[in-house]
Amino acid sequence: MSRLKQISEAVRxxxxxxxxxxxxxTGASEMTIxxxxxxxxxxxxxxRYRGGARSLLxxxxxxxxxxxxxxxxxxxxxxxxxxxGLLADGESVVLDSGTTCLEVARLLHDRRMTVMPLSLxxxxxxxxxxxxxxxxxxxxxxxxxxxxxxxxxxxSLESLRFDTxxxxxxxxxxxxxxxxxxxxxxxxxxxxxxxxxxxxxxVDASKLTRTALAHVAPVSSLDAVxxxxxxxxxxxxxxxxxxTVVTA
Amino acid sequence: MSRLKQISEAVRxxxxxxxxxxxxxTGASEMTIxxxxxxxxxxxxxxRYRGGARSLLxxxxxxxxxxxxxxxxxxxxxxxxxxxGLLADGESVVLDSGTTCLEVARLLHDRRMTVMPLSLxxxxxxxxxxxxxxxxxxxxxxxxxxxxxxxxxxxSLESLRFDTxxxxxxxxxxxxxxxxxxxxxxxxxxxxxxxxxxxxxxVDASKLTRTALAHVAPVSSLDAVxxxxxxxxxxxxxxxxxxTVVTA
DNA sequence: CGTGATTGAACATCAGTGATGTTCGAAACT
DNA sequence: AGTTTCGAACATCACTGATGTTCAATCACG
Numbered sequence: 001m002s003r004l005k006q007i008s009e010a011v012r013x014x015x016x017x018x019x020x021x022x023x024x025x026t027g028a029s030e031m032t033i034x035x036x037x038x039x040x041x042x043x044x045x046x047x048r049y050r051g052g053a054r055s056l057l058x059x060x061x062x063x064x065x066x067x068x069x070x071x072x073x074x075x076x077x078x079x080x081x082x083x084x085g086l087l088a089d090g091e092s093v094v095l096d097s098g099t100t101c102l103e104v105a106r107l108l109h110d111r112r113m114t115v116m117p118l119s120l121x122x123x124x125x126x127x128x129x130x131x132x133x134x135x136x137x138x139x140x141x142x143x144x145x146x147x148x149x150x151x152x153x154x155x156s157l158e159s160l161r162f163d164t165x166x167x168x169x170x171x172x173x174x175x176x177x178x179x180x181x182x183x184x185x186x187x188x189x190x191x192x193x194x195x196x197x198x199x200x201x202x203v204d205a206s207k208l209t210r211t212a213l214a215h216v217a218p219v220s221s222l223d224a225v226x227x228x229x230x231x232x233x234x235x236x237x238x239x240x241x242x243x244t245v246v247t248a
Numbered sequence: 249m250s251r252l253k254q255i256s257e258a259v260r261x262x263x264x265x266x267x268x269x270x271x272x273x274t275g276a277s278e279m280t281i282x283x284x285x286x287x288x289x290x291x292x293x294x295x296r297y298r299g300g301a302r303s304l305l306x307x308x309x310x311x312x313x314x315x316x317x318x319x320x321x322x323x324x325x326x327x328x329x330x331x332x333g334l335l336a337d338g339e340s341v342v343l344d345s346g347t348t349c350l351e352v353a354r355l356l357h358d359r360r361m362t363v364m365p366l367s368l369x370x371x372x373x374x375x376x377x378x379x380x381x382x383x384x385x386x387x388x389x390x391x392x393x394x395x396x397x398x399x400x401x402x403x404s405l406e407s408l409r410f411d412t413x414x415x416x417x418x419x420x421x422x423x424x425x426x427x428x429x430x431x432x433x434x435x436x437x438x439x440x441x442x443x444x445x446x447x448x449x450x451v452d453a454s455k456l457t458r459t460a461l462a463h464v465a466p467v468s469s470l471d472a473v474x475x476x477x478x479x480x481x482x483x484x485x486x487x488x489x490x491x492t493v494v495t496a
Numbered sequence: 497c498g499t500g501a502t503t504g505a506a507c508a509t510c511a512g513t514g515a516t517g518t519t520c521g522a523a524a525c526t
Numbered sequence: 527a528g529t530t531t532c533g534a535a536c537a538t539c540a541c542t543g544a545t546g547t548t549c550a551a552t553c554a555c556g
Binding site: 266278279283298299374 | 499502503504
């Protein structure tokens with residue numbers, strides 16, 4: 001686990017912590033801790049005060065992208081590989097924001113298809129590809145996450161029809177359907193789902209226990225769910241609800 | 249001058265050149281030349297054949313972005329500084345693609361304004377800024393240049409009204425007006441100009457002698473031209489045509 | 497079909513960059 | 527005023543990316 005993540009979790013759990021304590025906890029020097037706190041403060045994770053920092057992470061909000069990106073990478077890669085296998089050359093795909101979908105993007109780099117990513121991270125991962133046709137939606141990128149949102153994004157999606165939408169999410173269950181932390185994100189996901197004939201959800205196992213604030217869509221609107229949970233209650237709940245679940 | 253640029257020009261001037269000759273010319277090893285040629289071939293600058301490479305650069309087309317980016321940097325920075333000075337905090341600005349406008353983007357990083365760049369390079373330069381509101385237009389990024397073009401871009405521009413448009417171009421003269429190498433680019437520039445109340449052209453001196461294929465707009469639609477040419481005939485031509493010219 | 501030139505993969509080397517630690521003067525809190 | 531905290535500046539170190547060298551495989555041409 002990276003030191004930044006370690007710090008952010010320690011501060012979140014304690015509410016607030018001093019620089020010296022964090023230095024002792026991580027084994028790094030106080031100067032390094034200060035630099036880390038500066039970074040985390042810029043990301044909105046916490047707030048500095050003289051001698052320490054207090055957490056700004058609300059329960060029910062999402063930790064910033066930079067802290068999630070190297071989390072659970074193995075599972076994400078395996079899920080992404082399966083998703084990429086479900087996509088055929090020549091298809092047009094709209095690709096959601098989030099770290100799992102970013103892994104999918106990396107795998108599509110040399111494929112011959114049309115892709116519209118909903119996050120600038122994925123756009124950057126694909127912008128050097130000569131093989132595929134890259135479409136960028138308009139919108140306002142949310143800081144850190146770089147997920148595109150707002151009326152421009154919705155307008156871009158409404159003017160196009162895709163073969164497949166690959167959607168990530170923050171929570172997924174048979175009961176509550178697909179949910180997201182951010183309201184704007186949720187409406188973008190909805191628009192993406194509405195613009196595609198086929199919908200694939202890419203969801204690592206940890207999301208299957210979670211339910212977030214904003215409702216996106218019922219599970220009935222998903223054609224397939226790709227996840228890394230194996231022989232799990234929650235997977236059974238989804239299949240019972242009539243969803244095709246593919247395990248990576 | 250970078251070795252890549254040196255190679256690309258030598259091959260363009262000779263039509264085709266051998267690896268050994270290029271190694272002698274640049275002082276690098278043949279292996280390095282091969283790697284360089286691979287890079288340039290991927291950019292579409294030239295075509296490899298066994299033992300050498302032949303140029304693919306058409307007269308009248310634009311050398312790829314990566315080769316222009318570190319060219320004339322001083323002049324571009326000075327022009328960009330003047331342009332940035334013409335913009336007020338709180339303004340909404342549409343920022344054209346190209347290396348000069350990219351320098352402008354870098355200077356806007358910590359300003360409090362709304363910016364819509366027309367190239368992903370500038371988007372990336374600004375995406376970490378907490379101060380400004382970044383808007384991304386939709387579109388298809390042209391490889392290398394990463395300039396956004398196409399119907400999505402035009403639609404994004406048509407749905408917005410900006411205070412100022414900062415436009416770069418490939419050619420500018422009193423006689424032919426503003427011109428661009430790429431037809432799609434030209435229509436995007438036109439749309440950007442149409443969506444803004446005030447239009448500033450950022451043009452280094454070398455563009456004032458050039459005229460490119462696609463007409464963008466007459467000089468009468470420009471409110472100001474920022475350039476680094478000092479006491480030049482061409483500048484006089486522009487001022488005679490009623491354009492406000494600011495020299496950096 | 498053979499021969500010599502060309503290629504690219506693998507490894508060595510080196511410089512430049514980024515992360516970390518240390519020091520010390522300035523600023524802030526009590 | 528005294529103590530603590532901060533951050534700028536510099537030193538250090540690991541790592542990455544660029545370059546060169548070597549050598550076996552491949553290609554073109556006679």
